[in-house]
Amino acid sequence: MARMAGRRTLFAAPVLLAVTFGVFAVAALSPFDPVKAYAGTAGLTASQEHLDELRANLGTDRPLVTRWWDWLTSALTGDFGTSSVMRQPVSDVIAERVGWSALLAACAFVLAVLAGTALGVLAARRPGGPLDRAVSALAYTLEAAPAFWLGLLAIWFFSVRLGALPSGGLTDAGSDVVTFGQVASHLVLPALVLGLSQLPWFFLYVRQGVADALAEDPVRGARARGLAERTVLLGHGLRSGMLPMLTLVGSRVPELITGALLVETVFSWPGIAAATVQAATSVDFPLLAALTVLATAAVLAGNLLSDLLYGLADPRVGFDG
Numbered sequence: 441m442a443r444m445a446g447r448r449t450l451f452a453a454p455v456l457l458a459v460t461f462g463v464f465a466v467a468a469l470s471p472f473d474p475v476k477a478y479a480g481t482a483g484l485t486a487s488q489e490h491l492d493e494l495r496a497n498l499g500t501d502r503p504l505v506t507r508w509w510d511w512l513t514s515a516l517t518g519d520f521g522t523s524s525v526m527r528q529p530v531s532d533v534i535a536e537r538v539g540w541s542a543l544l545a546a547c548a549f550v551l552a553v554l555a556g557t558a559l560g561v562l563a564a565r566r567p568g569g570p571l572d573r574a575v576s577a578l579a580y581t582l583e584a585a586p587a588f589w590l591g592l593l594a595i596w597f598f599s600v601r602l603g604a605l606p607s608g609g610l611t612d613a614g615s616d617v618v619t620f621g622q623v624a625s626h627l628v629l630p631a632l633v634l635g636l637s638q639l640p641w642f643f644l645y646v647r648q649g650v651a652d653a654l655a656e657d658p659v660r661g662a663r664a665r666g667l668a669e670r671t672v673l674l675g676h677g678l679r680s681g682m683l684p685m686l687t688l689v690g691s692r693v694p695e696l697i698t699g700a701l702l703v704e705t706v707f708s709w710p711g712i713a714a715a716t717v718q719a720a721t722s723v724d725f726p727l728l729a730a731l732t733v734l735a736t737a738a739v740l741a742g743n744l745l746s747d748l749l750y751g752l753a754d755p756r757v758g759f760d761g
Contacts, residue, residue, distance in 0.1 A: 556642025
């Protein structure tokens with residue numbers, strides 16, 4: 441396990457380097473002018489001399505490779521630069537927002553895994569039955585529905601029609617104190633929407649895996665020996681059927697990040713979504729590069745986690761092979 445984790449870490453280093461350079465290269469080719477975005481409305485009337493002076497102060501007049509190398513060497517020491525759009529250090533921007541994004545993603549991921557696994561096992565018990573057909577139809581519908589559309593629909597139903605849950609934000613309007621109760625109530629809708637957007641994949645994988653496992657000879661033999669159906673389903677079918685689903689954990693991380701950005705925007709959740717959008721539209725090199733590295737690292741960690749889980753669940757898989 442340690443050897444595989446070490447190899448993956450060594451592999452991640454050049455990937456992260458390539459990703460950061462790609463961010464600076466794409467930003468350099470962008471038609472957006474970061475200097476005018478930084479100056480705001482004042483940049484519309486500023487003279488070219490003042491714009492050039494501001495460009496020199498921000499360092500955007502330097503060659504692409506120089507800007508990237510200076511950012512990289514500073515990042516290795518923990519200094520990710522200063523965000524031109526947020527007007528504060530990049531590390532502070534991320535520290536203020538990444539915790540809320542992690543909370544939302546974790547709650548949604550747990551919901552998707554638990555609900556998808558439970559529904560997949562129940563549907564696989566009687567393939568083609570009423571429950572299987574109903575849940576499968578719902579899963580394919582949710583799979584095709586964009587996350588932002590689900591968010592708007594949830595706001596209309598639970599907030600506008602029923603008035604049962606807040607429509608967005610982190611705390612109640614006018615409140616300047618963050619309490620557990622307010623955060624929990626405001627978290628319900630975005631976590632539910634993000635979890636529902638990920639649920640179909642876990643349901644379909646578990647359903648197919650458990651259904652295939654229940655059709656195998658060892659499971660038939662267990663039933664022939666008179667074992668209880670619950671023991672056969674959970675002890676044999678679920679254990680074998682969960683193996684394909686474990687490989688899905690890492691591959692869903694990019695989709696989870698993308699969905700979280702959309703959901704955060706719809707529900708005004710104070711995560712990294714707003715910072716990501718502003719960094720992209722304003723060509724904020726330091727913030728955009730740091731957020732991209734963070735997302736890439738999360739994807740690589742997710743892939744490593746799925747391999748580790750698969751190896752732990754199936755002893756036939758070697759970590760060092």
